[in-house]
Amino acid sequence: KREESTMLETTIQLGEPVQHRGIVIAPLFPRRTPVAVYATLEDALPLGLRIDEVSEAGVVPELAVANPTDANVLLYDGEELLGAKQNRILNITVLVGAQSTTRIPVSCVEEGRWSRRSVSFASAQHAAHPELRRRKAHRLAAEPLARGVAQSEVWDEVRAKSARMGVHSPTGAQADVFHSTGARVRELEQAFPLQAGQCGALLALGDDLCLDYVSRPEAFARLYPKLRAGYLLDALERLDAKAADGDRLTGFVGSISAATRAQQHSVGLGEDVRLRGERVVGSGLELEGELLQ
Numbered sequence: 001k002r003e004e005s006t007m008l009e010t011t012i013q014l015g016e017p018v019q020h021r022g023i024v025i026a027p028l029f030p031r032r033t034p035v036a037v038y039a040t041l042e043d044a045l046p047l048g049l050r051i052d053e054v055s056e057a058g059v060v061p062e063l064a065v066a067n068p069t070d071a072n073v074l075l076y077d078g079e080e081l082l083g084a085k086q087n088r089i090l091n092i093t094v095l096v097g098a099q100s101t102t103r104i105p106v107s108c109v110e111e112g113r114w115s116r117r118s119v120s121f122a123s124a125q126h127a128a129h130p131e132l133r134r135r136k137a138h139r140l141a142a143e144p145l146a147r148g149v150a151q152s153e154v155w156d157e158v159r160a161k162s163a164r165m166g167v168h169s170p171t172g173a174q175a176d177v178f179h180s181t182g183a184r185v186r187e188l189e190q191a192f193p194l195q196a197g198q199c200g201a202l203l204a205l206g207d208d209l210c211l212d213y214v215s216r217p218e219a220f221a222r223l224y225p226k227l228r229a230g231y232l233l234d235a236l237e238r239l240d241a242k243a244a245d246g247d248r249l250t251g252f253v254g255s256i257s258a259a260t261r262a263q264q265h266s267v268g269l270g271e272d273v274r275l276r277g278e279r280v281v282g283s284g285l286e287l288e289g290e291l292l293q
Helices: 007-011 041-047 130-142 151-165 174-189 217-235 246-258
Strands: 012-014 018-020 023-030 050-053 062-067 073-075 079-083 088-090 094-096 100-108 121-127 200-205 208-213 260-265 271-277 280-287
Touching: 007 012, 007 246, 012 246, 023 217, 041 073, 041 121, 062 073, 062 094, 079 174, 094 100, 094 280, 100 151, 121 174, 121 217, 130 151, 130 208, 130 217, 130 271, 130 280, 151 174, 174 217, 200 217, 200 246, 208 217, 208 246, 246 271, 246 280
Parallel strands: none
Antiparallel strands: 012 023, 018 023, 023 200, 050 062, 062 100, 073 094, 079 088, 079 121, 088 100, 200 208, 260 271, 271 280
């Protein structure tokens, strides 16, 4: 329905883009007062939320979340989880209910390890880079009922990124690429600070764009450092390229709004949304008609 497809345009306002060395990041601001209340992974881990293998044997594409807190917790697409038998990333955004247990769909981003390194998972200070998230989203959009992705495609992209960045990892870990390039990424971060009230960001690297949004600015403030690290990891390969103009950014928001939507019940609370359109692919999460991500 057109009413549904325009939800993004009526939910966000595009702020003034910031451009540095060919990288463009435009802040997004909310047009609506958020209704749903939730915490982020960073908020919930110190309060007792645990993410672990589903059993002592473990399975690659699923993890178990135990949330003993009184808050719903938003686990964001592409967030990386470190430890246990191998590092993973979230395939989709999941809202884990308060005082509940949930199994979440994940992909491995550490090909060469299957041995327990810690009792449960810790949160990485980065999210997967946009190119990896794009490849993952294409598979999910092509198979709307699927929650998992082709693990081999994820490993292929992690290996390719490591090779392009000249990083050798003993276990083929995405985290090692971030560690090796950390100083260069931190130099670029200073040009793209979080703005007051910001609830999302639109990245442009030449003609390639990536949009992240959450309904609560305080939640985005927790997520932005992770997402920005992923953005800038991709940007390291494309510094000083021709920057996208404002019309390209505005057009991209319109393309997302016009994309075809498929919905299904989420593994947690709410409805899992898949988007596919002309030069657009992605996913989201709605709860009682409110766009959370």
